[in-house]
Amino acid sequence: MIQVLIVDDDPDIRDILAQEARQQGWSLIEAGSEAELRCALASTTPDILLLDIRLPDQDGLTIARQLRATSSIPIIMLTGMGSDVDRILGLEMGADDYVVKPFNPRELAARIKAVLRRTSGELVGAQQALAPDHDYRRFAGWTLDLTARVLTDTSGSPVALTNAEYLLLEALVDSPKRVLSREQLLERTHNYDADVFDRTIDVLILRLRRKIEANPHAPKLIRTERGAGYIFDAVVDRA
Numbered sequence: 001m002i003q004v005l006i007v008d009d010d011p012d013i014r015d016i017l018a019q020e021a022r023q024q025g026w027s028l029i030e031a032g033s034e035a036e037l038r039c040a041l042a043s044t045t046p047d048i049l050l051l052d053i054r055l056p057d058q059d060g061l062t063i064a065r066q067l068r069a070t071s072s073i074p075i076i077m078l079t080g081m082g083s084d085v086d087r088i089l090g091l092e093m094g095a096d097d098y099v100v101k102p103f104n105p106r107e108l109a110a111r112i113k114a115v116l117r118r119t120s121g122e123l124v125g126a127q128q129a130l131a132p133d134h135d136y137r138r139f140a141g142w143t144l145d146l147t148a149r150v151l152t153d154t155s156g157s158p159v160a161l162t163n164a165e166y167l168l169l170e171a172l173v174d175s176p177k178r179v180l181s182r183e184q185l186l187e188r189t190h191n192y193d194a195d196v197f198d199r200t201i202d203v204l205i206l207r208l209r210r211k212i213e214a215n216p217h218a219p220k221l222i223r224t225e226r227g228a229g230y231i232f233d234a235v236v237d238r239a
Helices: 011-024 034-043 060-068 085-090 105-119 163-173 184-188 199-211
Strands: 003-007 027-031 048-052 075-078 096-098 135-139 144-146 150-152 222-225 229-232
Touching: 003 011, 003 075, 011 027, 011 105, 027 222, 034 085, 048 105, 075 105, 085 199, 096 105, 096 222, 105 222, 144 163, 163 184, 163 199, 163 229, 184 229, 199 229
Parallel strands: 003 027, 003 048, 048 075, 075 096
Antiparallel strands: 135 144, 144 150, 222 229
């Protein structure tokens, strides 16, 4: 059974999601503050976290950043209407998606299913044994296991990626030496009906550069083509 943890201090929001969760056959854990969230996480590991950006004892952005440093649990941020800055910051902190309040419960359920479908129930970045029948891509000493959805660095150590970061890297290694527009990358990383915008890709590129570039401020692997998009400037080999 899918276990959803919602963190929102508005009981009406939690009640709406509780009704939808029952219809979907999901297990729902409710928290109204960071303290209640920490208590819940001490006893269980949910499949997905719905995190309000405004909480009474801590802001959701800080919580998302702290959680992403130690966990790969998918995070969907709940943001206010028209808060583009909050959405961008949420993505920068490691969130996989965002939903604007007030939301349609069916839309939120669809977003949850889409994120879980992309993660395939596995923690992206978790170390898994290599297998001869896996599909690999190698570039600049890095190895991306497309079957296990694992990235390892030049020393062979796994590098934790959020689901959105993994999908972006997969799109880039699939088309090396080729300029990809923001629209093309959005299509690859958000393959469902969502309110996404060009800045989303810019944020993901920034996050990915921090993880795979020797110097994120002077990137050599993911280069910006002004006015056109981005290009993955590396030789990619199948392994």
